[in-house]
Amino acid sequence: MKNNKELQTSKFTQIDEEFICDNCGKKVTKLGYTSRNHCPYCLHSKHLDINPGDRQENCHGDLEPVSLEIDAKKGYVIIHRCKKCGAIRKNKAAIDDNMELIIKLSTKQI
Numbered sequence: 001m002k003n004n005k006e007l008q009t010s011k012f013t014q015i016d017e018e019f020i021c022d023n024c025g026k027k028v029t030k031l032g033y034t035s036r037n038h039c040p041y042c043l044h045s046k047h048l049d050i051n052p053g054d055r056q057e058n059c060h061g062d063l064e065p066v067s068l069e070i071d072a073k074k075g076y077v078i079i080h081r082c083k084k085c086g087a088i089r090k091n092k093a094a095i096d097d098n099m100e101l102i103i104k105l106s107t108k109q110i
Contacts, residue, residue, distance in 0.1 A: 013053030022046055023062060031094055038063070038078065040096045043105070045089070047082045059085045068105040076102055079110060 016030045023044035030036055035053055038045035045063035050056045061084025069077040069090070076093035088110070093102060 011051040011054075013051070015053045015055075023064075031096075033095075036094070037091045038065075038080070038094075038097075040094055041098055043078055043097060043101050045080050045091060047084065047087060047089070059087070061085055063089055065101070065105055067108045067110045068102060070106075078102075078105065081110065 014035050016032065016035050018030055019028050019036075020026070021028055021039035021042060021044060024039060024042040026039065026041045028036060028039050028041070037052070043065040045065075047059040047061045047063050048055050048057050059082060061082040063080035063082050065078050066081045067079040069079060071077050074092045076097075078091050078093055078097075080089045080091060081087070082089070
């Protein structure tokens with residue numbers, strides 16, 4: 001368990017909520033084991049956070065999946081580029097993500 005100092009300095013706020021994907025229109029359910037931060041069907045996300053879960057970003061653009069990294073600890077990491085402001089964000093792939101799209105992303109570079 002984190003001590004009070006760690007809780008206060010953490011830049012990660014866990015939010016696991018349902019949403020309708022702005023890109024494909026599908027209903028996305030809660031992930032259940034960590035924060036849901038992108039659509040498992042089309043892998044798109046929404047530019048809502050400055051730090052994970054803070055909902056402080058004003059852009060709200062479409063974060064398009066553009067590439068993939070493989071991290072020794074995190075596994076597949078989807079690289080997103082915001083269509084509105086160009087920001088690059090990285091999101092760990094979820095267990096229920098569309099694996100065909102993950103494979104396609106692995107062949108692309110940003």
